[in-house]
Amino acid sequence: MSAYEQAGEAGERLVGAAADGEDLAVEAALRPKELGEFIGQTRVREQLDLVLRAARARGATADHVLLSGAPGLGKTTLSMIIAAEMAAPIRITSGPAIQHAGDLAAILSSLAEGEVLFLDEIHRMSRPAEEMLYMAMEDFRVDVIVGKGPGATAIPLELPPFTLVGATTRAGLLPPPLRDRFGFTGHMEFYESAELERVVHRSAHLLGVEVTADGAAEIAGRSRGTPRIANRLLRRVRDYAQVRADGVVTRETATRALAVYEVDERGLDRLDRAVLRALLKLFGGGPVGLSTLSVAVGEERETVEEVAEPFLVREGLLARTPRGRVATPAAWRHLDMEPPPAAAGGQEGLFGT
Numbered sequence: 160m161s162a163y164e165q166a167g168e169a170g171e172r173l174v175g176a177a178a179d180g181e182d183l184a185v186e187a188a189l190r191p192k193e194l195g196e197f198i199g200q201t202r203v204r205e206q207l208d209l210v211l212r213a214a215r216a217r218g219a220t221a222d223h224v225l226l227s228g229a230p231g232l233g234k235t236t237l238s239m240i241i242a243a244e245m246a247a248p249i250r251i252t253s254g255p256a257i258q259h260a261g262d263l264a265a266i267l268s269s270l271a272e273g274e275v276l277f278l279d280e281i282h283r284m285s286r287p288a289e290e291m292l293y294m295a296m297e298d299f300r301v302d303v304i305v306g307k308g309p310g311a312t313a314i315p316l317e318l319p320p321f322t323l324v325g326a327t328t329r330a331g332l333l334p335p336p337l338r339d340r341f342g343f344t345g346h347m348e349f350y351e352s353a354e355l356e357r358v359v360h361r362s363a364h365l366l367g368v369e370v371t372a373d374g375a376a377e378i379a380g381r382s383r384g385t386p387r388i389a390n391r392l393l394r395r396v397r398d399y400a401q402v403r404a405d406g407v408v409t410r411e412t413a414t415r416a417l418a419v420y421e422v423d424e425r426g427l428d429r430l431d432r433a434v435l436r437a438l439l440k441l442f443g444g445g446p447v448g449l450s451t452l453s454v455a456v457g458e459e460r461e462t463v464e465e466v467a468e469p470f471l472v473r474e475g476l477l478a479r480t481p482r483g484r485v486a487t488p489a490a491w492r493h494l495d496m497e498p499p500p501a502a503a504g505g506q507e508g509l510f511g512t
């Protein structure tokens with residue numbers, strides 16, 4: 160098992176998007192508390208603002224909301240904001256925690272009127288629980304099955320109106336009947352660098368860290384479009400600034416600190432660069448099969464495919480083609496290497512296939 164697998168995506172990976180233990184401990188303090196404080200996601204924010212204002216004006220419970228997007232983009236934060244804007248309590252659970260319909264019935268039947276139920280990773284709920292949720296969302300009712308076999312009876316249970324906020328990294332994985340029961344779906348996008356700079360400034364202020372404009376820009380540029388990563392890099396740069404400098408986060412301290420952690424100016428870490436380097440140096444930029452590339456890097460196939468490649472593809476550094484993995488011209492430039500003329504010409508036709 161490779162180091163990356165042992166650590167998990169979150170574990171030791173400074174640029175992993177999933178939350179690690181330290182993130183969970185500090186994130187509560189860094190979360191924006193109201194819609195106006197939430198940075199970026201302009202479209203989702205405006206749409207949600209309308210949904211919530213209208214519900215408030217009607218004195219009604221807000222429609223069910225589905226939030227889709229990559230980890231660390233602010234889905235949990237938005238669900239808490241929804242509850243705060245509706246002056247409602249919130250209950251937080253996740254799909255994998257609800258394996259039996261009974262688990263869900265217990266949660267639903269204990270909700271207060273208007274409460275927000277945040278269901279993270281909703282695509283990972285068990286089938287029977289999912290079916291129970293259909294009726295709960297639509298009619299605010301569940302059938303609780305009592306007994307077994309031919310003697311089993313369904314006892315209908317009325318629920319108070321509530322707002323379900325479902326979060327998923329993969330909206331496409333949700334069965335259409337579930338997707339259709341949400342009144343509003345918000346697609347969260349990766350953040351622009353300027354937005355992440357604002358996230359860094361805001362978090363630095365809350366953490367009592369002094370950060371210069373170019374220091375924030377340096378961190379933002381390495382954060383892979385993800386606020387969670389921006390906050391994590393800020394904490395590591397703050398440590399460095401305290402120990403090796405005067406405590407102020409400048410471009411120079413950020414650059415030196417993140418060199419220690421092997422996060423480069425574009426947010427690639429050691430694994431990402433190892434994959435690119437193998438692809439360029441050993442295979443002339445490809446095409447090369449995933450298995451061969453993984454062996455060359457000394458990582459499991461799944462680690463290369465699921466941990467490193469998505470970001471490399473998103474950054475336009477690597478392309479997955481039917482003939483194998485191919486480096487783009489940007490990958491050569493990123494590692495300061497000259498593409499061999501034949502390879503560069505040969506690869507052009509591979510992109511977009």
Ligand SMILES: Nc1ncnc2c1ncn2[C@@H]1O[C@H](COP(=O)(O)OP(=O)(O)OP(=O)(O)O)[C@@H](O)[C@H]1O
Pocket residue numbers: 176177178185186187189190191196197198199200229230231232233234235236237279358386387390
């Ligand atoms: N728009 C934003 N403005 C400021 N900070 C943000 C924003 N979005 C997210 N954050 C910060 O990023 C961190 C991660 O956000 P959050 O937990 O809401 O992400 P998530 O999408 O729910 O992740 P996951 O899918 O892993 O649960 C939080 O600490 C939050 O403070």
